[in-house]
Amino acid sequence: MQEIATYVGDQLKFVLPIEWSVPVNLQESMQYSLMAGGKRLRPLFVIAAAEALGGSRQAALPVACAVEMVHTYSLVHDDLPAMDNDDYRRGKLTNHKVYGEAMAILAGDALLTQAFYTVTEAAKAGVPAEAVLAIISDMSEYAGPRGMVGGQVADMEGEQGMTEIAQLEYIHLHKTADLFMFSLTAGARTAGATEEQLDALRRFGSDLGLAFQIQDDILDVIGDEALLGKKTQSDIKAQKVTYPYFIGLEASQAEVERLTESAKQALAEANLADSQRLAEIADYLMKRDH
Amino acid sequence: MQEIATYVGDQLKFVLPIEWSVPVNLQESMQYSLMAGGKRLRPLFVIAAAEALGGSRQAALPVACAVEMVHTYSLVHDDLPAMDNDDYRRGKLTNHKVYGEAMAILAGDALLTQAFYTVTEAAKAGVPAEAVLAIISDMSEYAGPRGMVGGQVADMEGEQGMTEIAQLEYIHLHKTADLFMFSLTAGARTAGATEEQLDALRRFGSDLGLAFQIQDDILDVIGDEALLGKKTQSDIKAQKVTYPYFIGLEASQAEVERLTESAKQALAEANLADSQRLAEIADYLMKRDH
Known part of the structure; x- marks a missing residue:
């Protein structure tokens, strides 16, 4: 995992070439958030x-970089004063604290737009044009109003009060799981996956995304601030509704385990050439402490 | 022109289907700005x-809708308090005045993301996958950091003071002309244009975009508020640097004429099956009063 994270981190330097004729501050602002680290x-x-499907890392790389650009733009916009109004992210000042609010909005817009360009580069790396088009269509769907942005809106509106755990599940599924599902199926598409494989990977990503987000809720209650790089108990202070709030800590932990098992079941049904690493990632995420 | 504007306006209703399972306010906010009118x-x-290349309107339609979504998102974000802080657009309240700042940011993000989905639908309308990919790649380039967003940043930074007309030209070229160039070449790509034709249409779009923006500057000085649907003299009040400011009103008008002629020259060199309507649009834009 660390090796791939480092590999992608190194490659991300090249998606915003320094020889571009782009306003310097815009380029810096995009670069600042894109290179701010994170788990990749x-x-x-x-x-x-x-x-896992026997495909090449080279062919998958443009899509890998693109999804990190989409994730990064969503964090930059989430942190804005009109949204979560966060000053710090991963222990560093948020984009708008360094570059100003207008630039942070535009840098987010630019990262999102450029991410689609980066996906098209998969065609140059040998992925058939039809598969690249399917990836772009998926990325719009999972990152757009029916996906991540929809989840963000529901999250924002949920702050006015939530009465049902189904609302919270909707938020987690769309804010987090949708981009997991996209990443898995898009990687599989670069390696010529069948519809059955894509379907199984969608179920794997959906369960894993939900488990990941419940684990996040749990870590906010019992996690170590130094490891997390952020203050804990923030959800409680912000009176944010979470899984532990709805069903308690123990039941939340049991739900993470159940979802992880369900995810691994779906993975087994995907008939991949080698699914071991994906299963290990699922286990790692369940046990993570940051 | 009116016929096509009405046709596209009608079709735009279908790019955000009401049967979507999307938060209602998000859908409404996107729809509000997309259906707010404008020249299309x-x-x-x-x-x-x-x-003009003998292609079909049907095949070009998804791309036509997509570029209007991109244009609309850029207006929604431009109007935000952190940017131009405008309360009205085309005589109606701006998006954030109706739906709030957070929703306006997210509705803009959603429109931009969904625009790429809409382009991929051109493949279903019969445009070859390779041509659709080229259109997507162009859209990211012309709308992203190297294009429209870069122009927006330069515009924002230019408000701190501009000393050279070259800076103003950079802003106009990227804020406006880039999306004109994209629209023309993308439409041509749906009809199987050659590289030579694309190149000529780029020059047509570049000249026309610059002329259009200088005409905008001129109308802000001498235009009719009722026809424009907005207050004139706003640039002067905002101490905004414009073409009339740099070279005077008469020289600006002469520049619009020169650029329009140059655009029509490029158009003639594109060897299109029928270039008359594009030439008429160029003339209309030069003479427009709103």
Whole structure:
């Protein structure tokens, strides 16, 4: 996992070439958030899924970089004063604290737009044009109003009060699981996956995404601030509704385990050439402490 | 022109289907700005270019809708308090005045993301996958950091003071001309244009975009508020640097004429099956009063 994260991190430097004729501050602002670290989890899914089907890392790389650009733009916009109004992200000042609010909006817009360009480069790496088009269509769907942006809106509206756990599940599924599902299926598409394989990977990503987000809720209650790089108990302070709030800590932990098992079941049904690494990622995410 | 604007306006209703399972306010906010009217100039370029090459309106339609979605998202974000802080657009309240700032940011993000989905639908309308990919790659380039967003950043930074007309030209070229160039070449690509034709249409779009924007500057000085649907003299009040500011009103008008002639020259060199309508659009834009 660390090896792929480092590999993708290195490659991300090249998606915004320094020889571009682009306003310097815009380029810096995009670069600042893109290179701010993080687990590079979504690119890892792309590459692990491609390799699980016997595909090449090279062919999957543009899509791996693109999904990290989409994830990064969503964090930049989420942190804005009009949204979550966060000053820090991963222990560093948020984009708008460094470059100003207008630039942060535009840098997010630019990252999102450029991500689609980056996907098209998969065609140059040998992925058939039809498969690249399917990936682009999926990326719009999973990252757009029916996906991640829809989840973000539901999250924002949920802050006014939530009465049912189904609302929280909707938020987690769309804010987080949708981009997991996209990453897995897009990686698989670069390696010529069948519809059955794509379907199984969607179920794997959906369960895993939900488990990941419940684990996040749990870590906010019992996690170590130094490891997490952010303050814990923030959800409680913000009176944010979470899984532990609805069903308690123990039941939340049991739900993470159940979902992880269900995810691994779906993975087994995907008939991949080698699914071991994806199964290990699922286990790692369940046990993670940051 | 009016016929195509009405046709595209009608079709835009279907790019955000009401049966979507999307948060209601998000859908409404996207719809509000998308259906707020306007000249539908960019979709007109897409369709007129496709038809000038003998292509079909049907095949060009998804791209026509997509470019209007991109244009609309850029207006929604431009109007935000952190950017131009505008309360009205085309005589109606701006998106964030109706739906709030967070929703306006997210509705803009959603429109931009969904625009790429809409382009992929051109493949279902019979455009070859390779041509659709080229259109997507162009859209990212012309709308992204190297294009429209770069122009927006330069515009914002230019408000701190501009000393050279070259800076203003950079802003106009990227904020406006880039999306004109994209629209023309994308429409032409749906109809199987050659590289030579694309190149000539790029020059046509570049000259026309610059002329259009200088005409905008001129109308802000001498235009009719009722026809424009907005207050004139706004640039002067905002101490905004414009073409009339740099070279005076008469020289600006002469520049619009020169650029329009140059655009029509490029058009003649494109060897289109029927270039008359595009030439008429160029003339209309030069003489427009709103």
